[in-house]
Amino acid sequence: MLKYEKVANQIELFIKENDLNQGDKLPILDDLTEEFKVSKSTIIKALDILEIKGLIYQVRGSGIFVRKSHRSGYINLSGGDGFRKDLEGFELDSKVISLEQMVPPKKVALGLKLEDNEEVYYLKRLRIIEGAPLCLEESYFSKKLVIYLNNEIVQGSVFDYLRDDLKIEFGFTDIYLRIVDLSKKEAELMGLKEGDAALLSESIYHLHNGEPFNYSILKYHKDQAQFFVPTSRY
Amino acid sequence: MLKYEKVANQIELFIKENDLNQGDKLPILDDLTEEFKVSKSTIIKALDILEIKGLIYQVRGSGIFVRKSHRSGYINLSGGDGFRKDLEGFELDSKVISLEQMVPPKKVALGLKLEDNEEVYYLKRLRIIEGAPLCLEESYFSKKLVIYLNNEIVQGSVFDYLRDDLKIEFGFTDIYLRIVDLSKKEAELMGLKEGDAALLSESIYHLHNGEPFNYSILKYHKDQAQFFVPTSRY
DNA sequence: CAGTGGTCTAGACCACTAT
């Protein structure tokens, strides 16, 4: 692990453990460099990361302060790798509806930059939070990059499997949001009525080298769709 | 303007002007340092900013590549200061419904960290895109920080006024999204039916020094609510 | 193993805040 990552993690931990609140002041730069025995630039890099993550803000001439605004139960869209981390403390569950290999719809093939007739794993699940339907998930995995998937794996966190077992290194993700109407079938799965609104999230996940490996279409239950996006200068 | 900002802007311009596409390679670091006559660290800082903005991705040992994925007409939530920039090329308009001074609801007073009975400017507008209702806006401005507002100003871009005339320096913003039902009155303004779904966006805008100055509640027309969130490692 | 991006440092100097 890199020095600035280590420092960022420790400062994050420090904020959590001391239960610091909005506006609380962190130690000054010079003290932090001494504390962590690294150069000023390294501390600044660590702080920049925490600023991007929405945890702190820095005021020139004044100090470094805790931001911490996140409402509980909201999914942080800037997080990158799914919503497990944001919904910690909530009981999450999955009901697998189907897992198959297929040639995907054109839109997906395009998004994943597939050759003609190249196959994907197509996974359909109902995600459940505290016993209630959270969202309907349709996920397409490029078989070229996600070489193996089975029913057992898909019962748990697919992203954990990709990272820990397939050693896939995540890069960036594009997320598109809009409102759609549910079909009769979808509504039934979610315990809603045909034509009820849902929040649609379309995401394309890329490896660190820019190759797209997953196209996900999530339809969130209108009562459960709660998102958070922190922004900073930059 | 800072060196790294200038460099970032110029590289962004270079991508646009040469109409570079996803995966196109930018010049290597050494060439960029030479081109811009700045140190390697400064180039890297500029590139990091472009990466956060979702415009490029960097692959160690390989190169710097263009990301460019944005669908047109989608509002970039990570942008920070409203949606004018994302909706460039679209005809935007506002219909002011009311502008008054008042003591705001508790939730707003709390979000803006106001004293008891401290007043705000309360602005209600219908935002229009290409002649169709985009969203219903309710915006509360802390009078302590936004010292003056009138009907003329509020006809155009309030944020431009705050930045250019009041010299307000924006810092960070928290955005919360969820789905709500429209009241009869709201639905009428949007050309929809009572109970129709809308995408609710609640945002608290802060100055660079952490003081909250604006609480905005936007209800987007379900057919116009299109959002984009780019994420990167970090 | 050459090419390319990334980390980390020490230190000079700058810019803003608070008093």
Added chain:
DNA sequence: TAGTGGTCTAGACCACTGG
């Protein structure tokens, strides 16, 4: 005007990619 964060540099060294 002292305290504190930010910019920028030159350079040593490291880590990954791809032929």
